[in-house]
Amino acid sequence: MRDEITAATRVVVKVGSSSLTTNGRADLDRIAALVDALADWRASGREVVLVSSGAIAAGISPLAMKRRPRNLADQQAAAAVGQGILIQHYAQHFATRDLTVGQVLLTVGDITGQQSYRNALRTLERLLHFGVVPIVNENDTVATDEIRFGDNDRLAALTAHLVHADALVLLSDTDAVYTAHPSDPEARRISEVRDAVADLAGIDTSRGGTSVGTGGMQTKIDAARMATSAGIPALVTSTQLAREALAGEDVGTFFHRTGKRRPARLMWLAHASKARGVLTLDQGAVRALQQRGASLLAAGITAVSGHFQAHDPVELRDPQGRVIGRGLVAYDSDRLPELIGRSTGDLDPQLRRSIVHRDVMVLRPPEARVAPEPAER
Numbered sequence: 001m002r003d004e005i006t007a008a009t010r011v012v013v014k015v016g017s018s019s020l021t022t023n024g025r026a027d028l029d030r031i032a033a034l035v036d037a038l039a040d041w042r043a044s045g046r047e048v049v050l051v052s053s054g055a056i057a058a059g060i061s062p063l064a065m066k067r068r069p070r071n072l073a074d075q076q077a078a079a080a081v082g083q084g085i086l087i088q089h090y091a092q093h094f095a096t097r098d099l100t101v102g103q104v105l106l107t108v109g110d111i112t113g114q115q116s117y118r119n120a121l122r123t124l125e126r127l128l129h130f131g132v133v134p135i136v137n138e139n140d141t142v143a144t145d146e147i148r149f150g151d152n153d154r155l156a157a158l159t160a161h162l163v164h165a166d167a168l169v170l171l172s173d174t175d176a177v178y179t180a181h182p183s184d185p186e187a188r189r190i191s192e193v194r195d196a197v198a199d200l201a202g203i204d205t206s207r208g209g210t211s212v213g214t215g216g217m218q219t220k221i222d223a224a225r226m227a228t229s230a231g232i233p234a235l236v237t238s239t240q241l242a243r244e245a246l247a248g249e250d251v252g253t254f255f256h257r258t259g260k261r262r263p264a265r266l267m268w269l270a271h272a273s274k275a276r277g278v279l280t281l282d283q284g285a286v287r288a289l290q291q292r293g294a295s296l297l298a299a300g301i302t303a304v305s306g307h308f309q310a311h312d313p314v315e316l317r318d319p320q321g322r323v324i325g326r327g328l329v330a331y332d333s334d335r336l337p338e339l340i341g342r343s344t345g346d347l348d349p350q351l352r353r354s355i356v357h358r359d360v361m362v363l364r365p366p367e368a369r370v371a372p373e374p375a376e377r
């Protein structure tokens, strides 16, 4: 038995496009089966927030498209049609179990900006208070590529953090994370993950998922890591096993929590924000940040690139160019170059504050550091 799941009173359940649609249409039988499993969970006095993909996939056939569109405008048109159809079916099926649903469409900005974060939280809390099942999706019809999550796995992890969920359950068409693509005869189920780096070392997630899904298994692993690093256990399994998963049975891949709840702004900074620039640090500054938990001072910066404004997210790199973390920078990119490398004592007192304060900095664990991406061609 998985005690963290059976003891949970509030779960976020994310379901992928491939579990809700067949041939570019909403699949009523599959939606009904999922709704039944969730309604039973609700009937035991517990709460669920459903993060449902499938808007684009459910709009394919009604718009006489042949496959999932690749360009943004067609995806948005499909999502506008498909989202309505999905919600209609959810509303009908949940109503047969005396449950009301509420649609909540979110953009990255809604869930990461301080004010809008509170708005989103207030709405979800209110819906749960009224006994409603909130159904969340990305607001695909207005989100541009620039500001889009694109996959709902990470949106679900941020939602789980937002609503202080006790567990995150990621449902798709595969019953677990395997050591290789499930069609590979050598592939073995991974039943538990305590340390995502060590336990998942060498597994192959490179083969894409379904023709309607977006991220494949990798974005589910990323989402599970986001949740567990913020104190929320996560389970990856198939939609058919939703009932067993919620009952705490040994199905799927269970990710144990690895960290504690962290402030929302740091969740956003670590996982959802786009860096606007890069600060390269000397070795002494890297040590000060990693070993002493220091703030970043001007003296430790050797190079600045990108265009950013004060309070934008920037990447922090070591002298070898590996990303060691991220932070919110205190100065604009126009101003910063004149300060770099200068010791605090040499600076005008007004400019003596740290360039990236410790409280708005997230560092990567040493094994997760990555080499710089190749320059754009």
Ligand SMILES: Nc1ncnc2c1ncn2[C@@H]1O[C@H](COP(=O)(O)OP(=O)(O)O)[C@@H](O)[C@H]1O
Pocket: 015, 016, 017, 018, 019, 171, 172, 173, 174, 176, 177, 178, 179, 180, 181, 182, 203, 204, 205, 206, 207, 208, 209, 210, 211, 212, 213, 214, 215, 216, 217
């Ligand atoms: N190592 C792996 N273990 C399990 N599934 C994998 C693995 N590598 C790739 N996959 C694929 O990931 C897919 C699930 O991702 P995706 O299609 O994005 O699902 P969804 O649309 O439900 O979010 C599975 O269909 C499976 O083929």
Ligand SMILES: N[C@@H](CCC(=O)OP(=O)(O)O)C(=O)O
Pocket: 015, 016, 017, 018, 052, 053, 054, 055, 056, 057, 079, 137, 138, 140, 150, 151, 152, 153, 212, 213, 214, 215, 216
């Ligand atoms: N917001 C998109 C979600 C796309 C997506 O993440 O799909 P999936 O990989 O199936 O979870 C939609 O509803 O179509």
